[in-house]
Amino acid sequence: MATYDFIFDGLGLRSWCDADKTEKGPLSMADLLAKGDSGKESSLLDIPFPSLDALNESCGRVVQSRAMTKGVEEGFLAIKDVLRFVLDPITQPLSWLLEYTLLIFETVPWWIMFPILMIVVYLATKSIRMVGFVTICLAFLAFIDHYSHSMQTLAIIFVCACLCVLFGVPIGIAMSRSDRMQRMTIPILDMLQTLPPFVYLIPLIFLFSVTEPKLYGIAIILYAIVPVIRLTDLGIRLVDKDVIEAADSFGMTERQKLIGVQIPLALPNIMAGINQTIMMSLAMVVIASLVSAPGLGVLVLRGIRNLELGVGLISGLGIVLLAIILDRVTKAALDRVNAAQKR
Amino acid sequence: MTGTVKIAIRELYKIFGLDPENALKHVLDGVGKVDLLEQHGHVLGLQDINIDMHEGEITVIMGLSGSGKSTLIRHLNRLIEPTSGQVKVDGNNVLTYDEHQLRKLRRESMSMVFQKFALLPHRTVAENAGTTLQVRGFSQNEYLAEAKKWLGVVGLSGFENHYPHQLSGGMQQRVGIARALTSNSPIMLMDEAFSALDPLIRTDMQDLLLQLQDDLHKTIVFITHDLDEALKLADRLVILKDGYIVQQDEPQHILLNPCDPYIEDFVSDINRARVLKVRSVMSALVGDTPPADAHGEVDYNDTLEDVITRSGGDTSHSYIVTRDGAQVGVLEMTNLVRALVPRVASEASARKL
């Protein structure tokens, strides 16, 4: 006698429920537990929520909850092959890109890499102090023999952040131009941003083989692309209405308006988005070492697996240093843009 | 003074809301602005507007806040689409224009100056002023040269490479004017162009505009909520209230013959001696013989203030009015003094006695 028998009796569904009673579904965990203390009189406090499992007890025709998780899994496995057939060739360039960039960052000797990075930092920030700061940080990382791991991490972030900007800015622009597009995209962005990063990895592991770089590439891009999309959309929507009206009154085409007015005026916001995107790539690249992403994350992982406290802490420090470098450099570049167009 | 009609507005209606077509029927049935909003939830922006704007003249559209001035001027280059009516520029109805023709109109025939300047903060003063030509595909050298020339005209030589945020408000608006002039369009639309500036700078800018107009003879549509500014600039004054035209005429004529209590209120506080001109109060010369007892000659376009100064306040004087050297009329000081008292004010003081 189960709690919710009365519902099915009352609705006259008893015979429908018992039609295939012989073939009872597999025992659920609750059944097993209930077996132990059967016969006990149930009190009002013990009334279970009318969940699938509770209803199943009263009527064998109602499915159990685990059928749902199973259904999701089976559904995914069913479309997996088709999905892979489509996605595999499309995403293959990502694998190549990551492999080659990693190769380049690893093979270029440090005494060439350092000057290149210094020039890049100078072009972005126009500040000698910034160049000095970055050089000292990198030199420290190299000094404690974390140079190659740092370069691997940097290479992955470089590729993923570039791709995020490449795809994110146009998506943000499209969103800013159509309210419908915005309404459709925002829930997806919300989902991407709130899903725990580990959850991305699960379906990706089923789709691609773990040894392929694109596996972590996709995970990082999905996770990190959100801010640049959001802030591009926001930035363009926030552009002064009067200036847009002026642009229209001079007979600008949509293209001239976008390139000459909207993007430049939204640039501070877009840059802030890029800054966040880079920081999020860095966070994800550590988690991605679970699926064979090289870099400092591997050392962190080793620290956790083998309980090597020192290795874990020092590589953690390396990640912090990289984070500071990336953050300061992009912020300095952002400030430069802001200063140029303060009103 | 009346050239050909450059812009003609005919039976223009604009209603803001979800179903303007339907609301228009109510308006045509005589529902007013307040009732339309309360009963039908639509805002009556413009109502039966008919204006002829003549080539080479400054047409000033004046009205209080919310009277529909900005809405009206934005119909001329179709930044706002009307609910019904016609806007003709050089005889062509711009409301029938397709995208391409409309862009050509905005690029080549009209240029606009904005209340909040609307300059591009990331471009230099010269680049801003050149925008109107850059949009039309001119090369950088061409549009910068042209921009530099017009920046000189508005008194901003030497500031070409500054950024807008480095300039004062008055200077920024000079850039706005230079930008409109650079386009070389025959029509200039100015939406409260000087309202954001403080009074002294504002007077400077008005003088600048009049001086430019002397050389350039553009067709200017100027919007303001300031009567002094309107009277100073206008060749023709259109007074708007709640989206309809209360009176439109030559400013002198409106001042002397206000057709509505609303306008009488408006004009009663004005320094009339400074605004009214001799031509508005003189009597035409009968025959060819000027009166023998005249105390001298005054010009057709002198203000009454000038004449009072000359007469030393003696109301028995009379003057011969000349225009381009020819004698055209007689000015009796008694008429002049009478014109200085607004009609409402004289009635009000009469009632008090």
Ligand SMILES: Nc1ncnc2c1ncn2[C@@H]1O[C@H](COP(=O)(O)OP(=O)(O)OP(=O)(O)O)[C@@H](O)[C@H]1O
């Ligand atoms: N997009 C819109 N939607 C609804 N109502 C509008 C819209 N634009 C203007 N209005 C209404 O139309 C009327 C006229 O507005 P408009 O901006 O033309 O006034 P204005 O004379 O320029 O006033 P101001 O001197 O304050 O600039 C106002 O009642 C306003 O509320």
Ligand SMILES: [Mg+2]
């Ligand atoms: Mg306005």
